[in-house]
Amino acid sequence: MREVAATWFAVMRGPDAEVRRAEFEAWLAQDSLHRETYSRIAEIFSLGKGLATPASRQQPAAAVPDRGRARYPIIALSLVVATLGGGAWMIGLAQSALHTKPQSIRAETGPLALNARYATRRGQISRIRLADGSTITLDTNSSIAVAFDKTSRLLRLRSGRARFDVAHEDRPFVVSAGTGSVTARGTVFDVAVQSTGTVAVRLLRGVIDVALSSNTAERLTRKPVVERLRPGQQVVMAGTTLTGARSLSSPIDANWPNGELDCDRASLATVARAANRYGNIRIALADPALGNLRVSGAIRIDDSRKLADRLALLFDLRVDHSDPTRLVLRAP
Template sequence: MREKAATWFAAMRGPDAEIMRKDFEAWLAQDPLHREAYSRIAEIFSLGKGLTAPVSQRQPAVDAKGFGRIRQLLIAMSLVVVPLAGGAWMLDRLGLPFDASGAMRTKPAPLTALRAEFATRLGQISRIRLADGSVLTLDTNSKIDIVFDRTARHLRLRSGRARFDVAHESRPFVVSAGMGQVTAHGTVFDVALQPDGRVAVRLLRGVIDVALPGGTSGMLTRKAVIERLSAGQQVVMAETILTGARTLASPIDVNWPTGKLDCDRAPLATVARAANRYGDVQIELADPAIGNLRVSGTIRIDEPRKLADRLALLFDLRVDRSHPSRLVLRSRAPEELDVKSASPSQQDRTS
């Protein structure tokens, strides 16, 4: 898989990238491990770009003849460069007078900077292991920028939602979104940019600090606001306002990285809204009262068509597919079944 990922990485930096893009994207979609392997190669390439070489040794942009050479170099780097960089950093942290090759050095060796960008398409959930050992999970239609340097690990969520399982180390792990930022050292938390511009931060494990910076606007001076969260708590940032931490009893989307909802009498309307974030086909409700039906159990939300069929079967509804981009849930026989006065067994179902 490493060789295949290196082959694709070299190809997509070559002159025939656009011609091969369709096949490349199909390969990525075949298996989440393909994307993870490709991302790892991209990280390694970024590390390599940070290694300064004499001008006479620098190579021109990749051409067709250099394809094989670049591919082989990437494979070799995937086996050597990352451990070497980690070893150099560790030697530096220990204050030992040696570089990674074992030679004496007169001053601390700089930690190679890492810059990367990851994005997911509609319906995709991607799990990425970062160079420091942290694990990043990007939700559907999301984008994030990453910059690691010697003193800190910086990430900026540009759109969508992400989960961060942070590896513990001395450098702070800082996630920026909107006007605020989250600081963690070793923990698990979600950050979501909502459609209305608000930023929701939810902590699953550990402790984090959520902060809005101070500033001056006209004649008014705004103090910085910091809120410390404990496991199970959530805050929301809306421009210059940071809500107080509140505890969420049992959020249905805590397992969103697996493409599932954990429903405990969740309104059908809530389930439909969650599913609609993942598909080009939207689930709609013909009657608002249908949205009040309650669903319990584990529901997959990354396959809207299957979900619509299962909900229809569960509540004796029918799926109207007359529109290519909508799946409308309707009562099967309105004159016989009034959803508003349905029996308890119809109002509350377990999937």
């Protein structure tokens, strides 16, 4: 019934609303349960505005590729699909046309000093503009060292994750991380140093070369080990290993510089883990089975309290605040 009510809710806010109004009103009059369920969907839709994040006025350092216009011009309707107690239900999440940038993002401009270092604290995402016009978006708990001279642009990602939007010029732009490096001239890419020491490199736009360090490559093959990436591809460096490039269809965290997850039936457990990287208060699940609930839509993850409250409302759960270090989601 909730699936049917959610479908009617979408139809009556779309271009076919007037054509199907008589059919809708007949369905609504059939049973009081229809009206109650429809009202519940409308209520949750309104609450869902706190979860959904619309596009910003200013494009981020690397915009997520356009996935096409929504079918309904008045609102972009996402669906949260949950399975709890054997029943599936859908909830609409509203998206408006404009919003401000996340407060966690801090822009830094001005001339770049040689051998400069930048770091972010937990929960902070910082956008740094370099002297050559390039930008670095530094994720939570990350640090990077930058050194420019007349012939090269050298950077080393010491920890965490960063997105690089590289200005095109003759000097090579080289980012070192782990046992390898990334060379680019004008492109957009992510580099992430995992807690295990492995390094993931993902290309969003342009072309880059990912290579193991000279010493590592020579020990292995006596020749350079290089992988050239195309947009949408990723490689992983793990010690003396460089995996082959593989394509990523739609990464859940492609829009991380704006503090968002782009979820397409992502598990609640995945959403909680991502949010816990940013918040000082963790989101925990009282029952591991709750982690199988599925979420779709653009979801803000840089405010743990708000996220936990919205998820609880949308999934008919409750938030246990008894532990000051955790927000525990429980079944009623």
